[in-house]
Amino acid sequence: MRVIAIPSFSDNIIWGLCNDRAVALVDPGDAAPARTWLEDNGLVLEGILITHHHADHVGGVDSLCRYFGVRDVYGPAACRPHGVTQPVMEGSIVSLPLLGLHLRVMEVPGHTLDHIAFYAEPAGEAGMLFCGDTLFAAGCGRLLGGEAKQLWESLQTLARLPATTRIFCAHEYTVANLHFAASEFPNDAPIRERLQKCQAQRLGGAFTLPSTLSEELLTNPFLRAGNLTDFAAMRARKDVFRAPSG
Numbered sequence: 001m002r003v004i005a006i007p008s009f010s011d012n013i014i015w016g017l018c019n020d021r022a023v024a025l026v027d028p029g030d031a032a033p034a035r036t037w038l039e040d041n042g043l044v045l046e047g048i049l050i051t052h053h054h055a056d057h058v059g060g061v062d063s064l065c066r067y068f069g070v071r072d073v074y075g076p077a078a079c080r081p082h083g084v085t086q087p088v089m090e091g092s093i094v095s096l097p098l099l100g101l102h103l104r105v106m107e108v109p110g111h112t113l114d115h116i117a118f119y120a121e122p123a124g125e126a127g128m129l130f131c132g133d134t135l136f137a138a139g140c141g142r143l144l145g146g147e148a149k150q151l152w153e154s155l156q157t158l159a160r161l162p163a164t165t166r167i168f169c170a171h172e173y174t175v176a177n178l179h180f181a182a183s184e185f186p187n188d189a190p191i192r193e194r195l196q197k198c199q200a201q202r203l204g205g206a207f208t209l210p211s212t213l214s215e216e217l218l219t220n221p222f223l224r225a226g227n228l229t230d231f232a233a234m235r236a237r238k239d240v241f242r243a244p245s246g
Protein backbone atom coordinates (compact mmCIF):
# COMPACT_ATOMS: atom_id res chain seq x y z
CA MET A 1 0.00 0.00 0.00
CA ARG A 2 1.44 3.34 -1.04
CA VAL A 3 0.72 6.29 1.24
CA ILE A 4 1.21 9.77 -0.15
CA ALA A 5 1.33 13.07 1.73
CA ILE A 6 -0.58 16.11 0.47
CA PRO A 7 0.53 19.22 2.39
CA SER A 8 -2.25 21.63 3.29
CA PHE A 9 -2.52 24.85 5.28
CA SER A 10 0.75 25.61 7.08
CA ASP A 11 1.45 22.24 8.71
CA ASN A 12 -1.42 19.81 8.01
CA ILE A 13 -0.87 16.64 6.03
CA ILE A 14 -3.70 14.96 4.12
CA TRP A 15 -2.71 11.30 3.81
CA GLY A 16 -3.72 9.35 0.73
CA LEU A 17 -3.76 5.54 0.72
CA CYS A 18 -3.46 4.42 -2.85
CA ASN A 19 -2.84 1.70 -5.38
CA ASP A 20 -2.77 2.06 -9.17
CA ARG A 21 -6.58 2.45 -9.35
CA ALA A 22 -7.89 4.24 -6.32
CA VAL A 23 -7.13 6.43 -3.33
CA ALA A 24 -8.72 7.08 0.05
CA LEU A 25 -7.99 10.40 1.72
CA VAL A 26 -7.63 10.95 5.45
CA ASP A 27 -8.75 14.28 6.94
CA PRO A 28 -8.93 16.48 3.85
CA GLY A 29 -9.33 19.81 5.62
CA ASP A 30 -8.64 21.73 2.42
CA ALA A 31 -10.18 20.59 -0.87
CA ALA A 32 -7.89 22.49 -3.24
CA PRO A 33 -4.56 20.63 -2.79
CA ALA A 34 -6.39 17.28 -2.61
CA ARG A 35 -8.31 18.02 -5.82
CA THR A 36 -5.10 19.04 -7.61
CA TRP A 37 -3.36 15.84 -6.53
CA LEU A 38 -6.32 13.68 -7.60
CA GLU A 39 -6.53 15.33 -11.00
CA ASP A 40 -2.77 15.07 -11.55
CA ASN A 41 -2.80 11.36 -10.68
CA GLY A 42 -6.11 10.30 -12.23
CA LEU A 43 -7.16 7.90 -9.47
CA VAL A 44 -10.68 7.10 -8.28
CA LEU A 45 -11.43 8.68 -4.92
CA GLU A 46 -12.86 5.60 -3.22
CA GLY A 47 -13.66 7.14 0.13
CA ILE A 48 -12.74 9.67 2.80
CA LEU A 49 -11.75 8.92 6.40
CA ILE A 50 -12.30 11.53 9.14
CA THR A 51 -10.70 11.39 12.58
CA HIS A 52 -12.49 14.30 14.29
CA HIS A 53 -14.56 17.37 13.63
CA HIS A 54 -11.99 20.20 13.55
CA ALA A 55 -12.19 22.39 10.46
CA ASP A 56 -8.61 21.69 9.35
CA HIS A 57 -9.62 18.00 9.06
CA VAL A 58 -13.14 18.18 7.61
CA GLY A 59 -13.20 21.50 5.71
CA GLY A 60 -12.67 19.95 2.28
CA VAL A 61 -15.10 17.04 2.57
CA ASP A 62 -18.25 18.56 1.03
CA SER A 63 -16.42 20.07 -1.90
CA LEU A 64 -14.50 16.86 -2.71
CA CYS A 65 -17.66 14.75 -2.41
CA ARG A 66 -19.56 16.98 -4.79
CA TYR A 67 -16.73 17.30 -7.29
CA PHE A 68 -15.72 13.64 -7.41
CA GLY A 69 -19.11 12.07 -6.62
CA VAL A 70 -17.87 10.39 -3.44
CA ARG A 71 -20.54 8.84 -1.22
CA ASP A 72 -18.56 7.06 1.46
CA VAL A 73 -17.21 9.32 4.18
CA TYR A 74 -16.27 7.33 7.31
CA GLY A 75 -15.93 9.08 10.64
CA PRO A 76 -17.42 9.66 14.08
CA ALA A 77 -21.21 9.99 14.22
CA ALA A 78 -20.73 13.49 15.65
CA CYS A 79 -19.18 14.47 12.31
CA ARG A 80 -22.40 13.88 10.30
CA PRO A 81 -22.89 17.66 9.99
CA HIS A 82 -19.39 17.81 8.45
CA GLY A 83 -20.14 15.28 5.72
CA VAL A 84 -19.75 11.86 7.39
CA THR A 85 -22.17 9.43 5.70
CA GLN A 86 -20.85 6.18 7.25
CA PRO A 87 -20.66 6.69 11.03
CA VAL A 88 -18.19 4.30 12.69
CA MET A 89 -17.30 3.44 16.28
CA GLU A 90 -14.86 1.35 18.30
CA GLY A 91 -14.31 -1.94 16.50
CA SER A 92 -15.97 -0.91 13.22
CA ILE A 93 -14.23 -2.19 10.11
CA VAL A 94 -13.93 0.15 7.13
CA SER A 95 -13.66 -1.89 3.93
CA LEU A 96 -12.29 -0.28 0.79
CA PRO A 97 -12.62 -2.90 -1.98
CA LEU A 98 -10.84 -0.98 -4.74
CA LEU A 99 -7.83 -0.60 -2.45
CA GLY A 100 -8.23 -4.12 -1.06
CA LEU A 101 -7.88 -2.64 2.41
CA HIS A 102 -9.64 -3.06 5.74
CA LEU A 103 -9.14 -0.55 8.55
CA ARG A 104 -10.18 -1.03 12.16
CA VAL A 105 -11.63 1.91 14.06
CA MET A 106 -10.30 2.79 17.51
CA GLU A 107 -12.03 5.39 19.69
CA VAL A 108 -9.32 7.66 21.11
CA PRO A 109 -10.98 10.60 22.90
CA GLY A 110 -9.00 13.35 24.57
CA HIS A 111 -8.01 15.94 21.95
CA THR A 112 -11.75 16.00 21.23
CA LEU A 113 -14.51 13.77 22.56
CA ASP A 114 -15.32 12.40 19.10
CA HIS A 115 -11.76 11.48 18.06
CA ILE A 116 -11.16 8.13 16.36
CA ALA A 117 -8.14 6.50 14.71
CA PHE A 118 -7.91 4.02 11.83
CA TYR A 119 -5.53 1.05 11.96
CA ALA A 120 -4.66 -1.29 9.10
CA GLU A 121 -2.24 -4.14 8.52
CA PRO A 122 -1.82 -4.47 4.74
CA ALA A 123 -0.61 -7.94 3.70
CA GLY A 124 3.12 -8.28 4.17
CA GLU A 125 3.58 -4.79 5.64
CA ALA A 126 3.94 -3.20 9.05
CA GLY A 127 0.74 -1.75 10.50
CA MET A 128 -0.41 1.77 9.69
CA LEU A 129 -2.13 4.07 12.16
CA PHE A 130 -3.96 7.22 11.08
CA CYS A 131 -4.38 9.01 14.37
CA GLY A 132 -5.23 12.61 13.47
CA ASP A 133 -4.41 14.91 16.39
CA THR A 134 -4.18 12.27 19.14
CA LEU A 135 -0.61 10.95 18.94
CA PHE A 136 1.91 13.18 17.16
CA ALA A 137 5.52 12.41 16.37
CA ALA A 138 7.19 13.22 19.71
CA GLY A 139 4.00 14.79 21.03
CA CYS A 140 0.25 14.55 21.45
CA GLY A 141 -2.79 16.69 20.77
CA ARG A 142 -3.97 19.48 23.00
CA LEU A 143 -7.05 19.09 25.17
CA LEU A 144 -9.75 20.77 23.09
CA GLY A 145 -12.86 19.05 24.37
CA GLY A 146 -11.69 15.96 26.20
CA GLU A 147 -9.90 15.51 29.52
CA ALA A 148 -6.33 14.56 30.36
CA LYS A 149 -7.44 11.16 31.65
CA GLN A 150 -9.13 10.34 28.34
CA LEU A 151 -6.12 11.39 26.27
CA TRP A 152 -3.75 9.49 28.57
CA GLU A 153 -5.83 6.32 28.24
CA SER A 154 -6.10 6.76 24.47
CA LEU A 155 -2.32 7.11 24.17
CA GLN A 156 -1.86 4.01 26.33
CA THR A 157 -4.18 2.11 23.98
CA LEU A 158 -2.22 3.21 20.92
CA ALA A 159 1.06 2.35 22.66
CA ARG A 160 -0.05 -1.30 22.83
CA LEU A 161 -0.15 -1.64 19.03
CA PRO A 162 2.77 -3.51 17.45
CA ALA A 163 6.00 -1.51 17.88
CA THR A 164 6.57 -1.59 14.12
CA THR A 165 3.33 0.36 13.48
CA ARG A 166 3.85 3.39 11.27
CA ILE A 167 2.34 6.54 12.76
CA PHE A 168 0.60 8.81 10.25
CA CYS A 169 -0.45 11.82 12.31
CA ALA A 170 -2.07 14.89 10.80
CA HIS A 171 0.49 17.64 11.50
CA GLU A 172 4.19 18.21 10.90
CA TYR A 173 5.00 19.37 14.44
CA THR A 174 7.90 17.03 15.09
CA VAL A 175 10.83 19.44 15.49
CA ALA A 176 8.95 21.74 17.87
CA ASN A 177 7.75 18.68 19.79
CA LEU A 178 11.30 17.39 20.12
CA HIS A 179 12.49 20.74 21.49
CA PHE A 180 9.88 20.30 24.21
CA ALA A 181 10.91 16.67 24.73
CA ALA A 182 14.52 17.81 25.15
CA SER A 183 13.42 20.35 27.76
CA GLU A 184 11.62 17.60 29.68
CA PHE A 185 14.45 15.07 29.37
CA PRO A 186 17.72 17.06 29.21
CA ASN A 187 20.76 15.16 27.93
CA ASP A 188 18.61 12.30 26.65
CA ALA A 189 20.60 10.85 23.74
CA PRO A 190 17.70 9.32 21.74
CA ILE A 191 15.72 12.58 21.91
CA ARG A 192 18.73 14.68 20.86
CA GLU A 193 19.56 12.34 17.99
CA ARG A 194 15.98 12.36 16.76
CA LEU A 195 15.88 16.17 16.97
CA GLN A 196 19.01 16.44 14.82
CA LYS A 197 17.67 13.89 12.33
CA CYS A 198 14.31 15.66 12.02
CA GLN A 199 15.89 19.12 11.73
CA ALA A 200 17.99 17.80 8.83
CA GLN A 201 14.91 16.27 7.17
CA ARG A 202 12.99 19.56 7.41
CA LEU A 203 15.96 21.56 6.07
CA GLY A 204 16.01 19.17 3.13
CA GLY A 205 12.31 19.79 2.50
CA ALA A 206 11.21 16.32 3.65
CA PHE A 207 8.49 15.36 6.09
CA THR A 208 9.51 13.69 9.34
CA LEU A 209 6.45 11.44 9.02
CA PRO A 210 5.42 8.72 9.28
CA SER A 211 7.27 7.80 12.43
CA THR A 212 7.09 4.38 14.05
CA LEU A 213 5.61 3.42 17.39
CA SER A 214 9.01 2.13 18.52
CA GLU A 215 10.48 5.62 17.91
CA GLU A 216 7.61 7.14 19.87
CA LEU A 217 8.00 4.75 22.78
CA LEU A 218 11.66 5.78 22.96
CA THR A 219 11.42 9.56 22.47
CA ASN A 220 7.83 10.78 22.87
CA PRO A 221 7.71 12.41 26.31
CA PHE A 222 3.97 11.84 26.62
CA LEU A 223 4.40 8.09 26.16
CA ARG A 224 7.29 8.15 28.62
CA ALA A 225 5.23 9.88 31.33
CA GLY A 226 4.83 7.25 34.01
CA ASN A 227 1.29 7.98 35.13
CA LEU A 228 -1.73 10.20 34.58
CA THR A 229 -0.59 12.87 37.07
CA ASP A 230 2.80 13.28 35.38
CA PHE A 231 1.15 13.19 31.96
CA ALA A 232 -1.38 15.92 32.85
CA ALA A 233 1.35 18.17 34.29
CA MET A 234 3.49 17.65 31.18
CA ARG A 235 0.52 18.41 28.90
CA ALA A 236 -0.01 21.69 30.80
CA ARG A 237 3.70 22.61 30.49
CA LYS A 238 3.58 21.94 26.75
CA ASP A 239 0.66 24.35 26.36
CA VAL A 240 2.87 27.25 27.41
CA PHE A 241 6.17 26.01 25.95
CA ARG A 242 7.65 28.08 23.14
CA ALA A 243 10.02 26.11 20.93
CA PRO A 244 12.94 27.86 19.25
CA SER A 245 12.37 28.08 15.50
CA GLY A 246 14.08 25.42 13.40
Ligand SMILES: [Zn+2]
Binds near residue numbers: 054111
Ligand atom coordinates in the same frame (compact mmCIF):
# COMPACT_ATOMS: atom_id res chain seq x y z
ZN1 LIG B 1 -7.82 18.80 15.96
